[in-house]
Amino acid sequence: xxxxxxxxxxxxxxxxxxxxxxxxxxxxxxxxxxxxxxxxxxxxxxxxxxxxxxxxxxxxxxxxxxxxxxxxxxxxxxxxxxxxxxxxxxxxxxxxxxxxxxxxxxxxxxxxxxxxxxxxxxxxxxxxxxxxxxxxxxxxxxxxxxxxxxxxxxxxxxxxxxxxxxxxxxxxxxxxxxxxxxxxxxxxxxxxxxxxxxxxxxxxxxxxxxxxxxxxxxxxxxxxxxxxxxxxxxxxxxxxxxxxxxxxxxxxxxxxxxxxxxxxxxxxxxxxxxxxxxxxxxxxxxxxxxxxxxxxxxxxxxxxxxxxxxxxxxxxxxxxxxxxxxxxxxxxxxxxxxxxxxxxxxxxxxxxxxxxxxxxxxxxxx
Amino acid sequence: xxxxxxxxxxxxxxxxxxxxxxxxxxxxxxxxxxxxxxxxxxxxxxxxxxxxxxxxxxxxxxxxxxxxxxxxxxxxxxxxxxxxxxxxxxxxxxxxxxxxxxxxxxxxxxxxxxxxxxxxxxxxxxxxxxxxxxxxxxxxxxxxxxxxxxxxxxxxxxxxxxxxxxxxxxxxxxxxxxxxxxxxxxxxxxxxxxxxxxxxxxxxxxxxxxxxxxxxxxxxxxxxxxxxxxxxxxxxxxxxxxxxxxxxxxxxxxxxxxxxxxxxxxxxxxxxxxxxxxxxxxxxxxxxxxxxxxxxxxxxxxxxxxxxxxxxxxxxxxxxxxxxxxxxxxxxxxxxxxxxxxxxxxxxxxxxxxxxxxxxxxxxxxxxxxxxxxxxxxxxxxxxxxxxxxxxxxxxxxxxxxxxxxxxxxxxxxxxxxxxxxxxxxxxxxxxxxxxxxxxxxxxxxxxxxxxxxxxxxxxxxxxxxxxxxxxxxxxxxxxxxxxxxxxxxxxxxxx
Numbered sequence: 001x002x003x004x005x006x007x008x009x010x011x012x013x014x015x016x017x018x019x020x021x022x023x024x025x026x027x028x029x030x031x032x033x034x035x036x037x038x039x040x041x042x043x044x045x046x047x048x049x050x051x052x053x054x055x056x057x058x059x060x061x062x063x064x065x066x067x068x069x070x071x072x073x074x075x076x077x078x079x080x081x082x083x084x085x086x087x088x089x090x091x092x093x094x095x096x097x098x099x100x101x102x103x104x105x106x107x108x109x110x111x112x113x114x115x116x117x118x119x120x121x122x123x124x125x126x127x128x129x130x131x132x133x134x135x136x137x138x139x140x141x142x143x144x145x146x147x148x149x150x151x152x153x154x155x156x157x158x159x160x161x162x163x164x165x166x167x168x169x170x171x172x173x174x175x176x177x178x179x180x181x182x183x184x185x186x187x188x189x190x191x192x193x194x195x196x197x198x199x200x201x202x203x204x205x206x207x208x209x210x211x212x213x214x215x216x217x218x219x220x221x222x223x224x225x226x227x228x229x230x231x232x233x234x235x236x237x238x239x240x241x242x243x244x245x246x247x248x249x250x251x252x253x254x255x256x257x258x259x260x261x262x263x264x265x266x267x268x269x270x271x272x273x274x275x276x277x278x279x280x281x282x283x284x285x286x287x288x289x290x291x292x293x294x295x296x297x298x299x300x301x302x303x304x305x306x307x308x309x310x311x312x313x314x315x316x317x318x319x320x321x322x323x324x325x326x327x328x329x330x331x332x333x334x335x336x337x338x339x340x341x342x343x344x345x346x347x348x349x350x351x352x353x354x355x356x357x358x359x360x361x362x363x364x365x366x
Numbered sequence: 367x368x369x370x371x372x373x374x375x376x377x378x379x380x381x382x383x384x385x386x387x388x389x390x391x392x393x394x395x396x397x398x399x400x401x402x403x404x405x406x407x408x409x410x411x412x413x414x415x416x417x418x419x420x421x422x423x424x425x426x427x428x429x430x431x432x433x434x435x436x437x438x439x440x441x442x443x444x445x446x447x448x449x450x451x452x453x454x455x456x457x458x459x460x461x462x463x464x465x466x467x468x469x470x471x472x473x474x475x476x477x478x479x480x481x482x483x484x485x486x487x488x489x490x491x492x493x494x495x496x497x498x499x500x501x502x503x504x505x506x507x508x509x510x511x512x513x514x515x516x517x518x519x520x521x522x523x524x525x526x527x528x529x530x531x532x533x534x535x536x537x538x539x540x541x542x543x544x545x546x547x548x549x550x551x552x553x554x555x556x557x558x559x560x561x562x563x564x565x566x567x568x569x570x571x572x573x574x575x576x577x578x579x580x581x582x583x584x585x586x587x588x589x590x591x592x593x594x595x596x597x598x599x600x601x602x603x604x605x606x607x608x609x610x611x612x613x614x615x616x617x618x619x620x621x622x623x624x625x626x627x628x629x630x631x632x633x634x635x636x637x638x639x640x641x642x643x644x645x646x647x648x649x650x651x652x653x654x655x656x657x658x659x660x661x662x663x664x665x666x667x668x669x670x671x672x673x674x675x676x677x678x679x680x681x682x683x684x685x686x687x688x689x690x691x692x693x694x695x696x697x698x699x700x701x702x703x704x705x706x707x708x709x710x711x712x713x714x715x716x717x718x719x720x721x722x723x724x725x726x727x728x729x730x731x732x733x734x735x736x737x738x739x740x741x742x743x744x745x746x747x748x749x750x751x752x753x754x755x756x757x758x759x760x761x762x763x764x765x766x767x768x769x770x771x772x773x774x775x776x777x778x779x780x781x782x783x784x785x786x787x788x789x790x791x792x793x794x795x796x797x798x799x800x801x802x803x804x805x806x807x808x809x810x811x812x813x814x815x816x817x818x819x820x821x822x823x824x825x826x827x828x829x830x831x832x833x834x835x836x837x838x839x840x841x842x843x844x845x846x847x848x849x850x851x852x853x854x855x856x857x858x859x860x861x862x
Contacts (some may be wrong), residue, residue: 021464046421051609057722057724058620059619059620059723059724060722060723060724060753061615062725071553082622095721104433104564105571114537114541117569117572119543120788122506124536126813127815131812131814131815132812133809133814133815134808134809134812135812135815135816137787137807138722138786138787138788138790139720139721139722139752139787139789139792140752140753140795141529141533141538141752141753141754141789141792142720142789142791142792143526143527143529143538143576143794143795143796143806143809144559144789144790144791144800144804144807145796145808145812145813145816145818145834146573146576146820147540147572147573147575147576148570148812148816148819149572150540150569150573151568151569151572151573153572154567154569155568155569156567159568160815170624171622171624173622174622185697189490194482195483198593198594200593200594202595202661206845223660223661223664224664224668225668226663226664226667226804227428227660227662227663227664227665229663230661230662230663230664231663236416242745243586264511266564268562268563268565269562270480270483270561270562271483272483293563294483294562294563295564295725297561318560318561318562319562320562320564320565320566322566334444334566335566338558338566339555339557340557340558340567342572343550343556343822343823344568344570344572346823346825347819347822347824348819350549350818350819350821350822352562363567363569363750364567
């Protein structure tokens with residue numbers, strides 16, 4: 001039976017960690033299955049008590065929030081001032097700041113604004129030894145010292161508890177339009193993605209959804225109304241897409257894939273290798289793919305052998321496949337380690353020599 | 367030009383003849399420099415008041431040669447300092463006496479361009495601007511644009527996480543580097559990242575960029591390249607003082623506008639730029655130079671709205687360039703600001719502080735007070751959109767004590783930046799110059815975590831030692847057992 005730790009402050013978390021033994025970190029519990037299965041733990045640390053929005057300065061467009069703050073609450077706070085954190089991973093009502101940083105979560109707007117690593121400007125971590133360390137700061141432009149915020153992104157808390165994070169914000173766009181074109185093959189999806197760039201269009205999101213073999217492509221433009229109108233018109237002319245009357249429905253379908261299961265995998269490859277990704281993913285899976293990024297997610301059911309084949313195909317092209325949920329028994333969630341793994345092992349050893357933080361879940365058992 | 371005012375008294379620590387012979391064999395006779403006179407070329411970077419003679423300079427031509435050099439240096443127990451064009455302003459590429467200085471200047475091949483995937487592989491010695499020039503015929507470019515872009519290298523940009531005027535909208539080098547080939551301190555070659563996003567594992571690339579040569583030597587870089595925006599609109603606005611100009615910046619950003627760049631100059635900077643470049647700017651207390659880019663309709667809207675706000679905030683004049691040539695002249699004026707200050711002062715110290723945008727007016731007043739109390743003129747040029755100040759403290763080296771006073775005043779400005787919640791460097795890096803201030807910005811524990819990262823890459827701290835960290839840090843658990851290298855104990859490469 002593992003002890004439950006619920007620190008109310010970062011100092012309390014720092015006091016708890018040295019004697020917490022092997023410890024699991026839990027935020028909104030939206031991505032607890034991401035990666036390899038958790039090893040045995042002595043404690044579970046819940047971040048729900050780290051719930052302060054520490055600082056919000058609208059004129060500087062930055063916000064500092066503790067780990068347990070949900071994305072929805074953070075967004076509501078900054079939205080009141082006409083601002084937004086341009087990070088839109090699924091389940092904002094549950095997903096927390098700490099979890100989003102630790103898992104490197106992202107949504108369709110990454111196409112324009114980048115991922116967590118591109119929007120985080122500061123971090124506070126609590127190491128296994130109880131040391132509280134900050135990296136970055138509260139200004140967007142800052143090259144003082146090593147970029148610890150980026151190291152924290154996607155680390156699954158295996159280097160330290162992500163206790164708070166500072167983000168840069170963007171203005172809420174004045175207008176938005178989602179254009180849809182249906183029934184495309186993967187080659188055409190790539191053509192449109194490349195074509196958007198050739199035409200100097202700047203969508204904030206591009207997403208291809210596969211339900212039954214073919215793809216529906218959604219292209220979202222956001223910004224000042226004049227620019228959105230111009231771009232929507234141009235996209236319609238060039239790619240035969242039309243303005244979705246029910247834009248919400250398209251993005252709802254997207255969210256369903258992103259939160260679907262029981263199996264859910266993340267795939268990555270060069271954008272031009274999308275046909276390879278499509279062919280590699282069994283038809284039993286629904287797919288949400290971001291063709292300008294070369295990243296996507298697939299959810300449903302599949303045999304481990306099919307996943308192994310898909311991974312082999314992606315790796316051959318320099319890509320990867322990582323299981324996010326519903327790991328089939330005996331299947332390696334992360335796949336083979338990269339050439340830089342010895343550096344990662346040393347990093348882990350320096351931060352958490354006893355391997356007590358979220359033991360076993362990260363790449364290569366780190 | 368800043369000129370070293372006091373002759374360096376530091377003696378060169380010669381490198382053993384046998385080591386030089388091995389290095390020659392590794393990189394070729396012509397690419398190994400050990401003649402004391404020739405070595406002087408390499409004794410500083412753009413921060414010329416910090417000087418130290420390297421032991422030997424090598425200019426390898428390939429990853430394999432870099433590996434050989436690193437192995438030879440390690441076997442001989444010599445520290446290694448990597449160097450690009452040496453344009454850095456924080457002493458990041460300043461040698462430490464007796465080091466093997468590795469210049470990447472010969473590695474300047476563009477390896478591959480993949481327009482469809484928006485990536486490009488280059489060697490580290492490629493000049494920043496040459497990347498965009500090469501891509502221009504295809505309508506692409508590389509976004510980070512440090513003011514030194516016509517001479518600085520991509521490798522140096524990676525080391526420093528260089529910014530530039532347009533990083534307000536587009537981000538810094540770290541947001542535009544997808545992968546790096548690295549030679550580690552033990553001679554191992556490791557590829558980190560690559561053209562495919564989100565490779566599993568820790569974001570090593572995120573910390574490698576901006577590590578100032580303290581982790582490894584980068585021998586190849588995969589860049590993210592961008593399609594040129596459909597339209598760009600520039601305007602230049604003059605104001606009675608920096609107060610009105612600063613207010614205009616705040617209101618433009620509060621209006622939901624994300625300019626591609628928004629730069630501010632004060633009276634003294636304008637005077638200097640006019641003297642140096644001949645631009646026909648009026649003598650005013652403050653000026654803004656702004657770029658908006660993106661799709662034509664949006665840019666049109668944004669530019670006219672921003673110009674309107676500038677007028678509402680008391681702009682004396684809003685000037686639109688009549689053609690691309692005039693636009694280039696405006697930007698050239700801004701980008702040559704540092705050198706231009708050389709026209710109005712024999713010497714100057716450049717600072718690189720960052721403050722929250724909302725503190726601009728207050729901090730400028732504090733800088734003015736520092737100018738009054740020190741008796742030194744201070745010109746201000748800055749990336750106003752992201753609060754990155756470049757105060758230039760003017761002095762005359764011939765006046766006894768003025769150089770020290772200028773550096774002290776620069777330091778006081780950094781302390782103001784720290785006090786208002788900013789940073790000691792926005793784009794120039796910590797290097798040797800600002801390492802002493804790191805302890806004022808970060809706690810022991812913060813620095814300890816950074817050291818843990820460093821130790822994962824370079825446990826013996828042989829890569830560019832003495833930079834970034836305020837005091838030598840070790841890689842064990844407990845402090846106190848650090849034994850410095852003999853050359854390091856003599857490393858008193860002080861100021862000027």
